[in-house]
Amino acid sequence: VGVLFMLATLWDGFIDPAIGRLIDRRNAHGTPHRRWIWLSIVSMTAALSLVVAQGDALAFLPLLALLILFTSSYSFYDVGHLAWGSALADDAGQSSRLFGAREWAGKIGVLLAFAVPAAAQA
Numbered sequence: 001v002g003v004l005f006m007l008a009t010l011w012d013g014f015i016d017p018a019i020g021r022l023i024d025r026r027n028a029h030g031t032p033h034r035r036w037i038w039l040s041i042v043s044m045t046a047a048l049s050l051v052v053a054q055g056d057a058l059a060f061l062p063l064l065a066l067l068i069l070f071t072s073s074y075s076f077y078d079v080g081h082l083a084w085g086s087a088l089a090d091d092a093g094q095s096s097r098l099f100g101a102r103e104w105a106g107k108i109g110v111l112l113a114f115a116v117p118a119a120a121q122a
Helices: 002-025 032-057 060-088 092-121
Strands: none
8 A cells, every 4th residue: 555655646746747737738718727627526536436446356556547547636636726726816815815715625626526435335
């Protein structure tokens, strides 16, 4: 388990800057950050559902792939929120409110991503 998390964390250190570049390059129309955030929630939920349903039966490499999918999805979620907040903020007061709203939405999103597999297992 420790090796799984170590490899996923190393992958996360590589993928975060790439995600930031991808989001910036796709920032052509309106609010593209929402699309990345919603896609990340769907893929986080799918990865967690598979871990809950099949995690005990999976070998090392498939479990590593699911963990990398989850951590990459969370990075899309996190970087998307941060990029969106900085794109919208034009003064310090608004920036603080946006950061607070981002933290609240982040907690709700992660809670939902964990709740769906738990509800499916129940």
